[in-house]
Amino acid sequence: MVVIHDGYFTDVEGCIKENWFQIDSLLAKQILCRFSLPFNKLAIFTLYNNCVHLSAICILINLFHIYILTRKALRTTSPIYILLTAIAMIDIVSLSYDIHTEIVEVYKVFKVCYSKETDYTIILLNNIMEFIRNYSRRCSTWLSFSIALIRTLIVKYPLNPKLEILSKPKIAFYIIPTILILSAPIHFMDIYKYQIVFYDENFKCTQFPSYTTLYYGSILSDYYEQDDVWLWKLNRTIDAVISKFIPCILFPIVTYLLVIEIRLADERRKKLNQSSIAEKDSKNTTKLVLFLTLPFFLGELPIGLILLTKPIDKLREAIGFSLFTEGIEKFFSVVLSATTATHMIVCVFMSSQYRESALSFIRCGVKFKSQNS
Template structure:
């Protein structure tokens, strides 16, 4: 139970304000990602493997937004009227359930999006470096993107289960008040913890899991470097051929590069906190800091996922045209009235008389 020291006085107030900020941002982020998802799922967009992988990333981002909202919004979906409860280390069963299973799903979706972005950059780098290799070019097939998404979700689910499987929800009838005095609780509350018999193996697994979390962000700079080199080579080739216009494949490469950069700092704080938590398992102050850091780092996935829509708008002509057509269809659904002239012939003078007819076009 007492595996962490009490946080400093400023932490609770900062955490409370942070909850407000992140929940407001999630509303905007969720709406932006819904628009982003509706554009990516158009038939001609789904025929591109890059955009199929981005559909997988966007789906994970939407689930991340929902889970983050549920876990970090106690003032909307939880009873926080009792001030004393803010000092408790224990939780209600609903909060404990969300903390255990909600963070499990959150880890799967966050890691999944990072690994999908990594494979998207890897496939793009290989395809532009080896354009004549038939095996490499198979990676750009849309069906291969689907298998990549499924493989990533299986991998992230197994690695997350590796760490979360030993955590349990334990009931408590005591806690500490705001003066750090042990008190008896009138009703049973709960805590999420790892039993003592699994503490040694858990510390090693947490360290390994932290490295797996940080791995995509560590590989991203390498892939970004190769993508930048490939863009420069393509620019030189166009100059040698006397072409001034930019190739569309370069735009796609830039799109992948910017999406990869957006994931660069996403996993570093969370991953390193797990590594520190595992290596300094007996150092209570260090473990406390390692737990506090990723709490505030949860704002990074919200900002990162919301940026993908704007990156695609700026970098992809096909995405912009699809967005414009989707907007025009949404506006055109209201319908409009136009004038159509109908020609009728008369029997007396064999002349043609034009009469206006109102037609509603929907």
């Protein structure tokens, strides 16, 4: 086991001299060391380790978002709003991981010395919360994709009676459990990912312990460690392909098709000289879907690429590449957390119904003159 110390985030000259990236080019070593170390320090210590504040804000925004989405004017209009409600709930579950981590850290500050049983419970809860966060992120990804797919099919086949159900709110109640169930099998591999072991059974706590690890520690399980960690590599690869890479390929394809269909629909309306409020609302709903897909690429695509490269032995064994990929993963994990708040912002600008419901709440139910988007 490699012990990571502060020097790995500040000692640029040591990085170059000791060749942490295990490459031959001096110029490449200088560039990587001078860029990666400050970036890792920013991503891991400054952003990721302090993202609880961002997560708390995003949770509050998503709670307000859920309240608005569950108003009758929205939940009975389109399955998109119901799916957005499910995504917001799942995002809150994912963000709660950071809140849990901060609560544990606060507990450790007020109670520096605690029993072996408490130490075991803390580590077990951390593993469970990580397990839940990973599952919720996978589900959120495919729920977001389902929104884009539904809208594309509705716009492309507006008169197809077989696809008419896609515009009905009840379809969301079939999609949500389907995605939750289909996302579960790959996730069960995570159950055997870690094991809790004794680091120091005879640890004697003082008011100023030298290590953050006391009695127990969480390490990669024996199942994952055996045969050159092939099971770990398989898990990371499958996770990257199914949860990140495939959606990142399908998203731009579906989005491109949606844009094409919008243009074709506009041309058809111009030829027929048709224009109506319903058509305008439909166009605004389509724009809403397009803008909702954009934040996905900001966080998911880079994380997917990192998950694909991590099982590569050369990158995993070189401490420089190992920490750099860890920094990138944590940086975009923070970005992904931040994007959960953008759903509400997009809805405010793109949906007149959403604005009306939000303003009604802010004004304590006082009616106001509605405006078309």
